[in-house]
Amino acid sequence: MRDPATLLTPDGNLAPAWLSGKPVTPLAAGDRLGAIVSDRVTAGCRSTGATHLRYIPLGVDPVVTTHGIPTDAATRPPTLLWTPDHQAALLFPSPGHALLAGTSPFMTAAVPEGIDEARARFTRYARKQAARHPELLAVAATYAPTHHAWAHPAEVPPNTATAHHLHLLREFTDGTLPAPTFAHTWWRTRRTAQSNGERVRGPLGELLDHVFLLLEDYEVTPELAEPTDLTATELRSALTEAYQNGRWAPRVSAAPHTD
Numbered sequence: 001m002r003d004p005a006t007l008l009t010p011d012g013n014l015a016p017a018w019l020s021g022k023p024v025t026p027l028a029a030g031d032r033l034g035a036i037v038s039d040r041v042t043a044g045c046r047s048t049g050a051t052h053l054r055y056i057p058l059g060v061d062p063v064v065t066t067h068g069i070p071t072d073a074a075t076r077p078p079t080l081l082w083t084p085d086h087q088a089a090l091l092f093p094s095p096g097h098a099l100l101a102g103t104s105p106f107m108t109a110a111v112p113e114g115i116d117e118a119r120a121r122f123t124r125y126a127r128k129q130a131a132r133h134p135e136l137l138a139v140a141a142t143y144a145p146t147h148h149a150w151a152h153p154a155e156v157p158p159n160t161a162t163a164h165h166l167h168l169l170r171e172f173t174d175g176t177l178p179a180p181t182f183a184h185t186w187w188r189t190r191r192t193a194q195s196n197g198e199r200v201r202g203p204l205g206e207l208l209d210h211v212f213l214l215l216e217d218y219e220v221t222p223e224l225a226e227p228t229d230l231t232a233t234e235l236r237s238a239l240t241e242a243y244q245n246g247r248w249a250p251r252v253s254a255a256p257h258t259d
Helices: 002-007 035-048 104-110 115-128 135-142 161-174 179-196 202-216 232-245
Strands: 024-028 054-057 079-082 088-094 097-102
Touching: 002 079, 024 035, 024 115, 024 135, 035 088, 035 097, 035 104, 088 104, 097 104, 115 135, 161 179, 161 202, 161 232, 179 202, 179 232, 202 232
Parallel strands: none
Antiparallel strands: 024 097, 054 079, 079 088, 088 097
8 A cells, every 4th residue: 555655645635745846637537537538548658668557446455456558448436546656647536537647758648738738628628517517627726727828929928939939930931040940940949838838829829830730741851852842942931921911920029039
């Protein structure tokens, strides 16, 4: 029983000492764990090398070791599941939600949309389920997104990765940044934005999605380019038109960001 004592407080919550430095998000769940949550745990385990899990129905002895991954989607609450190395744990306290927490490598694989986006989705779910599971609103409030979702370039604070994205876009469309440098730096900045939990929506989300799709069709290394890939000139032309004429056109300049 040492594992549950390390991972849980006496009242059945995830232990603050174990949670220190680990991202955590609530996830929607029904009367059973469900395949979607199970798949998230599986992805996290594979990314960190965990080959099996331990779990215990709370209040029951002894601890059970699963024979492998994935987790059992039919698992019912109240249940605690965890990796033997304590990199991650899933607390399924009652029908309606589960709490997933773990190291950054685990959570990056298990929650690829980002912690803030997962929390925002749970908040929307909690509101829809308020009549059936009113307690979910309190869970959502406890695990609220850290960042506001910015809808327009004018809303983006300076010294964020998203502000750096806008700075790169201005430089590229102005012709002062070569296409390969723009592409490499854009992808690196995108990873930083995801790691920071930065979220975008509305016109700004459309703009960044548009850049993403265009860059998917551009090959940085000319020798590897396919006939259907965009050239640097075509990429610049497409982004210039989108950036200057789209409804996301900036009202004010966003300050550059240094990684």
